[in-house]
Amino acid sequence: MKPMNPAGTDLAAPPRRGRLNRRHFLRGLGVTVALPVLASLRPTSQFASRALPVGGLGVTPTGAPLRAAFVYVPNGAIPAAWWPAAEGANFPLSRSLQPLEPVKGLVQVLGGLDHQTAGPGPDGVDGSGEHARANGTFLTGVRLKKSATDVHAGISIDQMMARQVGSLTRFSSLELGCDSVRKTAACDSGYSCAYQYNLSWSSPTTPMTPESNPRLVFERLFGTGAPGERRAILQQRRQEQRSLLDSVLEDARSMQRRLNPQDKDKLDQYLTGVREVETRIERAERFGTAQDPGVETPAGIPSDYTQYVQLMYDMLLLAFQTDSTRVATFLVTHEGSNLSFDHIGITEGHHDLSHHQNRPEWVEKVAKIDLWYVQQFARFLEKLDATKDADGNSLLYNSMIVYGSGCADGDSHTHSNLPFLLAGAGGGTLTPGRYVKYGSRPATNLFLDMADRLGVQQLERFGDSTGRLGNI
Template sequence: MRSARQISRRTVLRGLGTAIALPWLEAMSTTAALAAPAGAAGKAATAPLRMAFFYVPNGAHMADWTPKEVGTDFTLPYILEPVSAFKDDLLVMTGLTQKNGFALGDGGGDHARALSTFLTGCHPLKTDGANIRVGVSVDQIAALKVGGQTRFPSLELGIDRGAQSGSCDTGYSCAYSSNISWRTESTPMAKEVNPRLVFDRLFTSQNATGTAASRARRDFYKKSILDYVAEDAATLKGRLGITDQRKVEEYLTAVREIERRVDRASNQTGGDLPQIARPSGVPRDFQEHVHLMCDLMVLAFQGDVTRISTFMFANEGSNRSYPVIDVPEGHHELSHHGGDPKKHEKIKRINHLHVSQFAYFLGKLKAIKEGEGTLLDNAMIVYGSGISDGNRHNHDDLPILVAGKGGGSLQTGRHLKVADNTPLNNLYLSLLDRMGAPVDRFGDSTGRVEGL
């Protein structure tokens, strides 16, 4: 007979209009071990593997991105300094190319192609009409194979709301510049930029009407979602060991803290940055917005609400300014630097700022214990851009990082230089294998990346 401390991985805390998934607990490993076939008796279950893709627009200042040394003994250049604390958890990759981002006879439109090909590996149909077509993205291939094991197959997040129609880049539809994730070759997965809507989606009823009603009820009574699951949480804690009790308490505390921050953001008014349309509930401050969205992704991974996500720091071709780092000019404008040292310096600062936000996310993952490792150990996070040098609009030698140990399947702590013009899609094939979602071919792939 099973002990009272053994619980299912599917256990959630329920209340009126509320469902809160739980982090990985020791009691779940015990359950899985006891439920395993006789030949596997005593083998504890492993934490699930997560996959995410972070995108930054307009390329990078490659001279201050690329390490000079190859292998394990390398120094992180200026732009990558913010992730120095995670050096042993990183693969800095050089030599990867997304060939279908090039014009291939279609003329201008490199920004639209950079984003639309980044995860699809396919050349987009040049159109600004309704007949958009590119390809299924790697995150959605994984979601199709393993997404049924979680409440949400995938989670699409971003900072800038984007148009889904009209012309945004030399005859290419705005859908190409705004969407990184594609469910079918003609159906993008629109990202959510409002933290409150993401929070409600993760922790309340899956029914849209139910979500709105439960939010209205909580607002009226000034209650937290945790108030609705307090009784269920108390009952669960009574069944857990001391370590698991602490994990649950830390997780619920994190949920409550993010809920407070989301509420504060929703109460902000005015002060929008120029050129950036802000829906209600979105923080005015760029970094706070990014941090909130990162925290929500971390909670979604920690609670196994989803195992696959994408995050866009901005739409491709973004001309956002960054006064917080003394860059009042637009990013896209600066990316056409023409060799101007002053513009180079400001591009470097923007790149450094973006990597700093990524470091924040990695720090959150690494702080969460899972089994013998951390949530970061059980993840594969790709960070990069579909453009290398913004002035040249080239799509070879892309700036690509891979963070996380992939459940022990990735040898991190290296600068890995692959042969020039190695398809970026070869990396994706390798990651899909590790996610348990293998495919024979993807885009212009020629095989797996060796030496990962």
Template structure:
């Protein structure tokens, strides 16, 4: 720890590892002269594909949330921390004369509000996404401007949906109108990228030694950590212990999953593919990546993230909840009661994973608030009813306190057809990127802040 004065960029160092610090009161005091410093604001976008069984998603009343629809019931203990938004639309996800390809268009337009060019070649084009607009303006404040993660691998070339490039279906983040941001799906690679070190060659050596000897990344920074502990108060020491426990738990779970793969004869690229496919357990995969996103926010490694629970058009089976048919197939329900019930189960399963992530964020204290209080998150997708492939009245949750400025616990109903991009530019304004337009935005939303 070479910094004479602690800052939010202070790192614990050792043998090629450079580990960032969580939010600490001592850091806030060093920077502001006050014990209770403000933690930074974060922003995240969590995407689910193929539409929703909307009858079990949308509250049948406006205003304060009371009894939640069955799909949202896993969030009952968190209902003061989110708003259900209805009526928002991504107009450019509709065909507009381009025929089939609603899945590709829905993902491509979700954070851009732009019409994707119908092509399966290299001449892809859509628009800058909200997360990357924020990263371009404020990403320099953290080690990584943004973090892109997901649970399904997928290339950025080829035809994935009726003549649309796979780039449109497999990412929601666009650095420029022609440059998609590839997501990382392998938990091990996400972990090493976030916590492994800044010197690529040196960190590779340290990583090899650590994995060979089954050592924790924390073992390499013990000397710096002990020196730091002597400069911290009791509350900050507890925060450090909490942070280190979180890192060790992630390492333990990754090692368990990797060992399970090797014991069944799966290793190397096959193991990576298996992990990226959510096996041996998809819920573990979501939670591992969610935990790493939370740790990255906690340590101020990044303040912006996108997380695709699955690619748009995904036909994953959800055997965890007793569904052997593929998700995409199930979403084309044709009003079949059995398929609608199965779709509801898949939707609820995703919300259960969301609840886990939110509870973790709510448990992390940052001064007088929590990490969840200091975050703005959008959860949802670019298709409403998967059978109709409609892109209006989208299933969307606005989650988190926005640094103490968002009132939660409400169902806010906007006029159907209101651009979803109006929500995005409203969030960007709160994030410190004011005066921007995005895609088809027409103005900021009311009632949010």
């Protein structure tokens, strides 16, 4: 008996000539691959149950999906190396921001954003614990309850966004990280580890655990079957075909003549990207342990830290490219991280060095670490900018991506004038390519503006906001 959909249509039968839809192409691709957003494959009125009005919820003024992401790096930044020397559209990139030169026109440097709720409170009542508070308040904007067991923070802005636009995609949000996760016990001065090892919160007591294994991220996005089944499926597929792409080439070739030139390029680019990512993940599984003798590397996690961070950024790129989600967070490394950077010649821990007390050698090393983090972010932005979206603009143009830290200067543990970047043009609703000083405003004011652009309704305040930031 042939499978039927609820309307009684034969699912096995090909669509009538001239009808081009995502379901038919997905059947040819196999369910292990999700499609990029292609204008040629946009639903017709007959299949437009999820279609959105132009400029509506979760879309840009051109009708393409609008994405939001939040990237966190630890321990602040060296102010003298971070902040540009002049404001405005013709601002010179500072030393730490030099890697952004290729995408400078799509990046804003935002000065004067604060997280005062990360401080010790009135009369210093909460005492020490700056790193836990910096991490835990970054996307919540609320004062954390100081406890190792009775955790209480706030709903993070990404989850406020996901509540309204999450139903438009296969995943309401995506949480990524490059740390092992800790949810219990005390970490920083009596604060629960949950505050430091999570960026996203679905409720004041429920953190959204970031996934740190790139293979699991990939399988979550593109895998098939119940947990534990996809490996067998992939093994069988590899025995039958040389690569995952072989299963879709025939359908892809037959479809080439029906796609417009822009979509042909996008499809080729996407399929190449899928093969590249899967190849890198498999390579990490085969050689990761051998490259790190004495320490067993979890399958899918490269032993080279640069490759690891880049691979997680690539997962985020694929998630946005396929419209698998429109809201994401990436906790690159938790606040207070004492990771060493041997790969760039720095053997001391990052946190230890951040307490530099103005010692020139230590300041120089922290500045190099700041630069390394920006280099990885810049690579991600360049790849976003090189990837075309459904409306012909780039993914970066149709995104809003925050990059920052909850500490301003790791030595002084301040939370004013935080290092903040806002990348992307928000589908044409932002004014990137400049350095703007806001004096002293809550960072949550920025989040309200971003939520407005994403279509989040009835959000008059968030955290410690005092209004919209404006002029972004």
